[in-house]
Amino acid sequence: MRHTPDPGPRRLGSSDVAVGPIAYGCWRFAGTGVEAATAKIGTALDCGMTLVDTADIYGFDGSGGFGDAEVLLGRVLAGSPDLRDRMVLATKGGIRPGVPYDQSGDYLTTACEDSLRRLGVEHVDLYQVHRPDVLTHPEELAGTLRSLVDRGLTRLVGVSNFTPSHTRSLRAHLGDALVTTQPEWSALCLDPLDDGTLDLCTETGVTPLAWSPLAGGRLVSATPGDERVARVVEVLDDLAAVHGVDRATVALAWTSTHPAGAVPIVGTQRVDRIVSLAAAAQVRLDRTEWYRVLAASRGVPLP
Template identity: 50%
Template sequence: MWRFRGTDVAAARALVEAAFDAGITLFDTADIYGPDNNEDFGAAEALLGRVFAEAPALRDKMVLASKGGISMGVPYDSSPAYLASAIDASLTRLRCDNIDLYQIHRPDLLAHPQEVARALDDARTAGKITAIGVSNHTPQQTAALAEFLPVPIVSHQPEFSALTTAPLFDGLFDQAMARGMAILAWSPLGGGRLANPQDARATAVAELLDKKAAETGVDRAAAAYSWIMAHPARPIPIVGTQNAARIATIPDAYKPQWTRAEWYDVLQASMGEKLP
């Protein structure tokens, strides 16, 4: 919901309902979503809150995820006081009393993980959030936070695509599999670089995705999502389209099936070299 924007509540509700129609139940937003769209801080949450006000039943149908810890101009603040205020502000904008999955958006290097854990667990025990996740955290940062929490960290949200493959090698996917954490892969189309390749590396990856897409009658995006989903960590692509017709095609990601050789061909094209 990074690009979820505007003032047309009917149009916003139509996008939410289109996602449900496509079988999507996880909606991932954040308090910082707004300024990137030339809107106010919290605008995406506030728009979703207006949708809930109009159609309260939609809230209960979804897994609602949000994020906090980015403060305009700071840039990061995961101090207990700030996190407590950020969670309350998100709930106010969303017009609900609970967030299913609350994630620290980016690590605050000046916050001790014990302080962060205390703030998150206080919100959890108060019923304001149900589960705790992290976004853009290293495995080591995640492990440090987990040491001070009485409940597991349930999710990682890294950037991951056929063009951004670091989580395969930096231990993040390994940690997620070892701990049973969900992976929410943001920018699964490489920030648009797979849709519109601008260099030889992206072009080579796109050509392999197109080959797989042609076999099953889907588009390149579906092939890119399916490549992500083929990993045994079972990553969930966070799809950002704000077009109802495009939302309807998201389930096409289940159609392509990758052989090991095909999957590794894409990875090696992305790396620009053969694996040893």
Template identity: 45%
Template sequence: MTPDQSPLAIDRQDTFLGREIGRLSYGCWRLPGAPQAEVAAKIDAALEIGANLIDTAAVYGFGGDGFGAAEAMLGKLIAERQSLRDDIVLVTKGGITPPLPYNSSAEHLIASCEASLQRLNCDHVDLFLVHRPDNLTGHAAVAEALGELVRSGKARAVGVSNYTLEQTRALQHFLDEPIVATQPEISAWCTETLFNGVLDHAQSASMLPMAWSPLAGGSLATGIAPGGSPDRFPDLIAVIDRIAGDNNSTRDCVALAWLLAHPAGIVPILGTQSPERIRAAAGAFDINMNRRDWYDILEASLGERMP
């Protein structure tokens, strides 16, 4: 076997904030709309596969069960099972406030975190993220809020979501606390972060990259192209299907493995509402994907060969 044919290394665990975390995470944005009784089954399935990094946000539930609904559902489970809080690394986000749409003023971010803690039935989160950049709030004001949240013990650490490389650097300039995580959209279909410096900066600054929509909204699992997708989407699915067939596995696992193999240490956030599919996602760690396979996926996604 040549080096190019050797399977790429995929670690199952990482260390974050002094805790061991699984390389898969579970996201709560789809919890609202489901019965509260099902929440425990989903969280337990995530913990079974080591996905102890649990991601939510204040806005999850808006337009359905209501602003904060996802946090409230998770918080109810935490209240019912106090040991759960110690079993998970808890992440939430603030700053999206419909219909504004964004408000990252110091006063608002601090109030958002405090309201999240009430809904989550805990006295702190492990990680608080600014959900999206607010063009009407300067980076110094955002840094003021994040610094206060850490100093007050309401958040152990802070990070950003949907920030560009330069936005992240600008915020860090004003912030004494390190930005320890970034949460962009990343998938085999949405590959911009491979080229725009976000993942490079995450490596150089020792930031944890958390990938939202790692299956492109489910399209990489179903094979149904996102609306308005270019004609090359079927070519991407064909490559993923080939690798899945070689491994007697599924599209989901191949698409997740593609992210897990990246040296930045990407943690994909699972969004499925099926405990069975949560458990099945652990098959991503068993995918044998070599360097040529990895680049075959990227080239099919881009619609062109690498230069």
């Protein structure tokens, strides 16, 4: 039985699909040329970041750009078809600008079909519900997700930004077919630790994919005057010196150390940073080190 996450591949839930211990995310991906985009995806895959996470909404700026990140990734795959076989391709749907959430069967099915068309693929490996639409009964949502799998549009399904109770109610209808959950999780966002998300993962085997593991960059480009960030950064820098890596690498390793085995999804658009962050998979923090970061984030000594 595994209690401490391995530095190697992680299986997605109870499936036989394995991914690297760090994933690459495309939230900030839209807006460059295909050559630059191909270099990022190729580097991420070379570094073992085999899960590539995108969403239909990535690229949307409030008025336009819906689907742009998927279109760009689709161009990358069209130009370098070998990359598709090397990745576990994940996307998301269910945020509908102006609504704002819609997981009705008709909408989500069309959203998934549209994502495949933009990506230029016959199927994705993981289709995730981006944010909960509490007006869709979980039984209906489960039926829709099962039908996407049955039709071969996705191999696996997951959720994102679901509370543990949302996840449980969906799981009651999907069982182990629900393989991932994607919460925000970092040394500055402790919600999954406090709200039971990580406990639900250890209980059920659902794999947590951690979004914004560097707090969207706040852990690396600390905002002057933010005392909480300053406290956390001071401890991360101490640990970085001990382990001979940089602060970002330690911050990533911190998210993976919990036994739920989170896979952090990094979002840098710089190829050199993709390479350096990959080292996080080799960094093991001991209990004292891990709890030092937690205490700094909470701002009180741990009882």
